[in-house]
Amino acid sequence: MSAGKLKEFVQEATRVMDTVTGDKARMLATRPVLEKLIRQDDWLPDAFARPHPEYYQQYLLYCDPHERFCIVSFVWGPGQKTPVHDHGVWGLVGMLRGSETSQRFEARDGGLHAGETATLEPGQIECLLPEEGDIHQVRNRFDDKVSISVHVYGANIGKVRRRVLDPATGQSKEFISGFSSDVLPNIWR
Secondary structure (H helix, E strand, O other): OOHHHHHHHHHHHHHHHHHOOOHHHHHHHHHHHHHHHHOOOOOOOHHHOOOOOOOOEEEEEEEOOOOOOEEEEEEEOOOOEOOOEOOOOOEEEEEEEOOEEEEEEEEEOOEEEEEEEEEEOOOOEEEEOHHHOOEEEEEEOOOOOOEEEEEEEOOOOOOOOEEEEOOOOOOEEEEOOOOOOOOOOOOOO
16 A cells, blocks of 8 residues: 555645635645545555445544645445535545445425435545535445545544434434544555
């Protein structure tokens, strides 16, 4: 495994945060940096690619000291999915391994309405921006194998107060996701 690729991502994303202002501009400027990272599947350490038999895993790979961005590997066991949720910050979802589907929802008329469904394959990226609608439900497209996506968020997503939403009623409940591990990969060796 090559820690160098993750280190390069961190360095390039930090330069974006230092030179670009505004959420949408930062998201768009970070997208090619993520595209470069997920182009090859040879850098993610095994400890951050392990599935859990019941729950998807959210492994923190790096968080900027000023919490301007973080990068997370999401490991989806067969058939696993999230509840319908929002983010509250900009985000990029890049598919590294396997495939996932993202069902978008729009909050209007006192409820939730299903929107587009997108399927991500390796190398593809989905953008999330609160003001453009960031409510969705994500699932591993496969019922027989693991999928892994790499997410970049415009904050420390493990500490952001977000919402889980009931698709039938639109009712929401706040949550803070945290992370699935207490360790980070050593990208500085």
